[in-house]
Amino acid sequence: MRLAYTGRRRADFLLGLASRRTGPPPFRAMVTAPTSVAPTAGPAPDPPGPKGMPWFGSQGEVRANPMRFYTRMANEYGGIVRFFYGRKPTYLISEPELIREFLVERRDLYVKNTRYSLLVRAIGNGLLNSDGQTWQEQRTASQPGFSRSRIHSQVDRTVAIATQHVERWERWADTAEPHDIEPDMSVLIQELIGQSLLGPVFGEISERFVELVEEIREYWPPTVRTLLGHLKPPPIRRIRHLKGLLDELDEMVFAAIRKQRESGAVNDSLLSILARAEVDEEGRRFDEQSLRDQLLTLYFAGFETSASTLTFMLYRLSLQPGIRDRLYAEVAELGGREPEQADLKALGYTEQCLHETLRVYPPAYNFSRVMLEDTTVGGYRVAKDCMVIISPYATHRLPKVWPNPEGFDPDRFSEEQAKGRSQFAYIPFGAGHRYCIGGPLALVQMKLITAVIAQRYRLDAKPGHPVEPIPGTVMRPERGMPVLIRRV
Numbered sequence: 001m002r003l004a005y006t007g008r009r010r011a012d013f014l015l016g017l018a019s020r021r022t023g024p025p026p027f028r029a030m031v032t033a034p035t036s037v038a039p040t041a042g043p044a045p046d047p048p049g050p051k052g053m054p055w056f057g058s059q060g061e062v063r064a065n066p067m068r069f070y071t072r073m074a075n076e077y078g079g080i081v082r083f084f085y086g087r088k089p090t091y092l093i094s095e096p097e098l099i100r101e102f103l104v105e106r107r108d109l110y111v112k113n114t115r116y117s118l119l120v121r122a123i124g125n126g127l128l129n130s131d132g133q134t135w136q137e138q139r140t141a142s143q144p145g146f147s148r149s150r151i152h153s154q155v156d157r158t159v160a161i162a163t164q165h166v167e168r169w170e171r172w173a174d175t176a177e178p179h180d181i182e183p184d185m186s187v188l189i190q191e192l193i194g195q196s197l198l199g200p201v202f203g204e205i206s207e208r209f210v211e212l213v214e215e216i217r218e219y220w221p222p223t224v225r226t227l228l229g230h231l232k233p234p235p236i237r238r239i240r241h242l243k244g245l246l247d248e249l250d251e252m253v254f255a256a257i258r259k260q261r262e263s264g265a266v267n268d269s270l271l272s273i274l275a276r277a278e279v280d281e282e283g284r285r286f287d288e289q290s291l292r293d294q295l296l297t298l299y300f301a302g303f304e305t306s307a308s309t310l311t312f313m314l315y316r317l318s319l320q321p322g323i324r325d326r327l328y329a330e331v332a333e334l335g336g337r338e339p340e341q342a343d344l345k346a347l348g349y350t351e352q353c354l355h356e357t358l359r360v361y362p363p364a365y366n367f368s369r370v371m372l373e374d375t376t377v378g379g380y381r382v383a384k385d386c387m388v389i390i391s392p393y394a395t396h397r398l399p400k401v402w403p404n405p406e407g408f409d410p411d412r413f414s415e416e417q418a419k420g421r422s423q424f425a426y427i428p429f430g431a432g433h434r435y436c437i438g439g440p441l442a443l444v445q446m447k448l449i450t451a452v453i454a455q456r457y458r459l460d461a462k463p464g465h466p467v468e469p470i471p472g473t474v475m476r477p478e479r480g481m482p483v484l485i486r487r488v
């Protein structure tokens with residue numbers, strides 16, 4: 001979510017975000033020498049790329065559709081491109097080998113890009129946005145919450161919650177009335193993530209909590225998609241309402257933290273894990289605000305991404321009945337009983353379908369860094385203070401790695417076809433040390449939800465409904481995803 005200057009300042013002011021504890025200042029991380037920098041003789045050349053319009057550079061095209069623009073840049077100019085966002089040089093790196101060089105070898109030369117992010121200002125300095133030692137401490141403290149054993153311990157609960165949600169579709173089953181599944185996927189994943197993060201206390205507050213988050217999504221300022229769109233900031237009334245919603249959400253999270261502290265309850269929630277690990281190596285405590293930042297960050301990072309993936313996958317399956325039949329046949333092997341942890345491995349084709357969806361529709365369509373130093377990537381100059389963008393959407397469409405890139409073919413992820421492919425060619429969960437902490441959890445949740453759906457219903461996209469992926473905090477279908485629901 002990027003707001004340009006005028007709108008952002010006003011939105012920040014009205015949201016009172018200056019008084020919320022906000023994300024780190026952009027250039028806060030410690031700078032150390034790079035582990036390896038390609039030697040260059042003389043000054044390195046600038047990467048190729050378009051000049052764009054005077055003053056605005058390529059900003060108009062980026063705003064209109066960043067996914068399309070980055071894909072075009074990668075195809076026209078190659079693995080590293082320099083373009084101008086306004087007058088500022090900005091870099092796009094799309095070749096797998098250069099992504100590796102940048103994210104891994106230059107890891108000490110950049111920080112996460114938190115500039116202009118309203119989301120960062122709202123959810124605070126959690127794992128997604130922090131850098132340097134703060135990030136390291138947060139990652140170490142949170143990692144046990146995402147261990148394999150903890151993910152597996154949540155399988156039964158995931159299946160129970162998914163079943164409960166999906167059975168609400170009975171109302172639409174075998175009728176001619178289309179039903180929009182996008183909000184359903186969002187609410188379902190929120191229930192799962194909420195339980196996983198806050199534990200049993202989430203059961204008591206989930207209804208209002210999810211309602212609030214859905215309303216926040218509705219009131220969130222839309223991504224500005226025209227060059228001058230930022231000159232028209234969101235209406236004050238809308239921003240005030242949003243602030244009220246965020247405050248209420250904050251209060252609920254703080255109440256859950258206080259309750260956990262008072263009860264000292266030991267359960268498998270991340271809140272319980274973090275509360276017990278709240279003294280760091282130097283004896284400092286994670287205060288309530290840090291716990292709140294952490295929990296809200298994980299909540300927001302975790303639900304829209306998976307909800308978008310499931311929505312797009314169910315849509316694509318409906319367009320390709322052959323692929324859907326194969327997935328349904330795999331699920332039918334369970335013999336109609338509920339999926340269990342031991343079945344996860346057997347749902348291999350289901351997982352391939354999820355990977356192919358994440359390739360074609362990566363919810364995090366781009367992520368970025370800000371350079372602390374001048375450096376080189378692929379022998380080209382990358383300048384200090386500039387932004388470097390990595391676009392999973394563009395990298396997942398490089399024709400030499402992914403022939404017929406728009407074609408939906410889960411067999412690309414069969415063992416045979418995946419052999420020898422660079423791990424940096426498929427990056428829906430990012431790469432390097434900032435790799436998504438929740439990826440394995442998300443995959444297990446999505447696999448189980450898919451199985452629960454496939455045991456009950458066949459979904460068909462509403463005929464004639466245009467499905468256009470649009471940029472936002474994550475990539476999602478512009479006009480929802482109405483489908484016709486049939487019992488299997």
Ligand code: HEM
Nearest residue numbers: 127128301302305306364367428429430434436437438442
């Ligand atoms: C389909 C599901 C998901 C997708 C596609 C996804 C995607 C990503 C991507 C691309 C990044 C790297 C961003 C960067 O390098 O700047 C990331 C990081 C992160 N994700 Fe996810 N994510 C998903 C699910 C989750 C879940 C379920 C959680 C937690 C409950 C989560 C929490 C995080 C956090 C905390 C980070 C920052 C990690 C760090 O910097 O150490 N994500 N995610």
